[in-house]
Amino acid sequence: MLLLAIAHLRHRKLRTTLSILAVGIGIAMLIVMLGLSHGMLNEVADRMQSVDAELIVLPENENVIFTAGAAFSGKYAPLIDAFEMDGRRVVKRTIGVMVDTLHMGGQQQRLFGVDRDDMNAFLGRRKIIEGRLFDADRKFGNLLDSMRNENGYYDPTRITESQEASACELVIDTRLARVGKYSVGDQITFLGRSFKIVGIVQSGVAGRVFCPIQVLQHFKNAGVPWVSLFFVQLRPQQETAASNYDERVADALSAHIKAKVELKTAYRQLMYESFSQVYIYINAASGVALVVCFLFILLTMYTMVLERTREIGILKSLGAGRMYLLRMSVIEAVIICTCGTIVGIGLAFGAKYGLESAKPLLTMTIEPKFVAIALAIGVVGGSLSAIYPGYRAANLDPVAALGFD
Amino acid sequence: MTTISDHILKVRDVHYAYHTAGVATPVLHGIDLELRRGEFVIIMGPSGCGKTTLLNIIGLMMPARSGTVELDGAEVSSLDDAGRASVRRNKLGFVFQRFNLLPVLTVEQNVSLALRLRGDQLDGQAIRILERVGLADKRHSKPNALSVGEQQRAAIARAVVRRPALLLADEPTGSLDSRNAQSVLDLLRELNASDGVTTLMITHNEHLADRADRVLFMHDGRFA
Incomplete structure (x- = not known):
């Protein structure tokens, strides 16, 4: 039966090739869409996971994925620092971040405004590949701190243009x-001013672009020390029990400061939930692509059955039963779909290479489970597509089939 | 004296009518036929007299409306579709006027397909039968590379490679010139003589009739 199926496929090389390509394109589309959507989200999630902190504090009703701008006043940081649970201070360090966006590398980038002294929480073991960190010796930060009153405010008009200009520095990642x-020394226009790239850090840090938080606060909030969110480092857990220590702290802290507190480890899940609508679209589009390519297979197999009506009559005269003819149709379709799936996987890897070469900020991840899903869908879909044509073949009247021209 | 076991085929009171737009057109009117093992029988008759219909009913390619067909001692006309396919696979061989070789397979593959369908080991059977019909050197050729005479020889090889109890040949020389027709008939007779292949053949060619053990004439759905 395999011999006959292969002979048929070889006999119609162009149609077989087109069928394989049709399946391949559908499968490649599925893998690319899954790979891109998961890859992009996972890449962002991985970068956020790299921050040396356990909790993320956000305004209530805000989304950790999309939050930006000034959301928390300067009073929150001391509140969080002083937070106690079970009579013990649990917060080791509170890191305020001002989030904004700027246009670099052909698209909007998330800019993290961070105090220079907090950058080690973002860098971890990653190296500065070229240049240095912004706000060398925390000169600008110290200047503003020296001018602040007891409420943390200062008069922004007292900052000279040259002081402002020297503080406008960016650190970007290698990607x-x-x-x-970009290289060190390049100038980027942002907030109507010229920012200088002073350092390039290994990719994998939470933000692709960093600048001094004081600069953002100075230009955007007239020096008001508000932040978008806090990363919170917890003190090491003393007691050995309570495996859900971080969750307990998050719940208690949330109730204490009346803000949303998320576990950093939940960021990935939060991203997936935030983009759940997009996933519905992606899954629907992938599903439609697959249905179209399997309809193509069904049509191809149906056409093959019509073309081979006489041949089916011959096979019946030789004693081929219904199941034989049904299996023959399914085997042909499975061969087409298996080859198509392999081609599709190859095309997907090619697309990954092409996309990531053309758009290095895109991350496409082809996980083994995507390949397994593609193989399963390809083979099962191919089999199902061939059942109706196979059924038609199996039920042809042998005498009428033999008389068919 | 003829015994029951001598008969490979018994057809009893077979009727058949084609139905078109609700109108029945009777074709066979109570056909009775018996074939002894090893016999070579030719059925002749004008077009439309029901020869091919009878052959299709005997070959279990279509069911009789009434009557019975007994093949190799077993009643086969009431079998279901799977049972009919099994009988075709194990007991019958067909040779058609239009050869009906599968164009996508080589000659050898066409012949071995008949064995594969039955689940038989190939064991060089296909090559041996192709040697007998004089096509061993063409075994790797596709059917469209053969002459019509060679195609019919290949079709005969495919039909007899499983050693069928009954070989049904429907106008096997109908598409051949006289030389090829004679050659094909020689082959069928040789297989009949040497292997004892019982053969029921339809032909219009009166010149072939004298090669049969028995000749039956059909007219209007009945044996004359």
Whole structure:
């Protein structure tokens, strides 16, 4: 039966090739869409996971994925620092971040405004590949701190243009540097001012672009020390029990400061939930692509049955039963779909290479489970597509089939 | 004296009518036929007299409306579709006027397909039968590379490779010139003589009739 199926496929090389390509394109589309959507989200989630902190504090009703701008006043940081649970201070360090966006590398980038002294929580073991960190010796930060009153405010008009200009510095990651062909010393216009790239850090840090938080606060909030969110480092857990220590602290802290407190480890899940609508679209589009390609297979197999009506009559005269003819149709379709799936996987890897070469900020992940899903869908879909044509073949009247021209 | 076991085929009171737009057109009117093992029988008759219909009913390609067909001692006309396919696979061989070789397979593959369908080991059977019909050197050719005479020889090889109890040949020389027709008939007779292949053949060619053990004439759905 396999011999006959292969002979049929070889006999119609162009149609077989087109069928394999049709399945391949559908499968590649599925893998690319899954790979891109999961890859992009996982890449962002991985970068956020790299921050040396356990909790993320956000305003209530805010979304950790999309939060930006000034959300918390300067009073929150001491509140969080002083937070106690079970009569013991649990917070080791509170890191305020001002989030904004700027256009670099051909697209909007998330900019993290961070105090220079907090950058080690973001860098971890990652190295500065080129240049240095912004706000060398925390000169600008110290200047503003020296001018603040007891409420943390200062008079922004007392800052000279040259002081402002010297503070306008950015650190970017290597991926963005590669995409935008940026190097240390390049100038970027942001907030109507010229920002200088002073350092390039290994990719994998939470933000692709960092600048001094004081600069953002100075230009955008007239020096008011508000932040978008806090990363919170917890003190090491003393007691050995309570495996859900972080969750307990998050719940208690949330109730204490009346803000949303998320576990950093939940960021990935939060991202997936935030983009759940997008996933519905992606799954629907992938599903439609697959249905179309399997309809193509069904049509191909149906056409093959019509073309081979006489041949089916011959096989019946030789004693081929219904199941034989049904299996023959299914085997042909499975061969087409298996080859198509392999081609599709190859196309998907090619697309990954092409996309990531053309758009290095895109991350496409082809996980083994995507390949397994593609193989399963390809083979099962192919089999199902062939059942109706196979059924038609199996039920042809042998005498009428033999008389068919 | 003829015994019951001598008969490979018994057809009893077979009727058949084609139905078109609710109108029945009777074709066979109570056909009775018996074939002894090893016999070579030719059925002749004008077009439309029901020869091919009878052959299709005997070959279990279509069911009789009434009557019975007994093949190799077993009643086969009431079998279901799977049972009919099994009988075709194990007991019958067909040779058609239009050869009906599968164009996508080589000659050898066409012949071995008949064995594969039955689950038989190939064991060089296909090559041996192709040697007998004089096509061993063409075994790797596709049917469209053969002459019509060679195609019919290949079709005969495919039909007899499983050693069928009954070989049904429907106008096997109908598409051949006289030389090829004679050659094909020689082959069928040789297989009949040497292997004892019982053969029931339809032909219009009166010149072939004298090669049969028995000749039956059909007219209007009955044996004359």
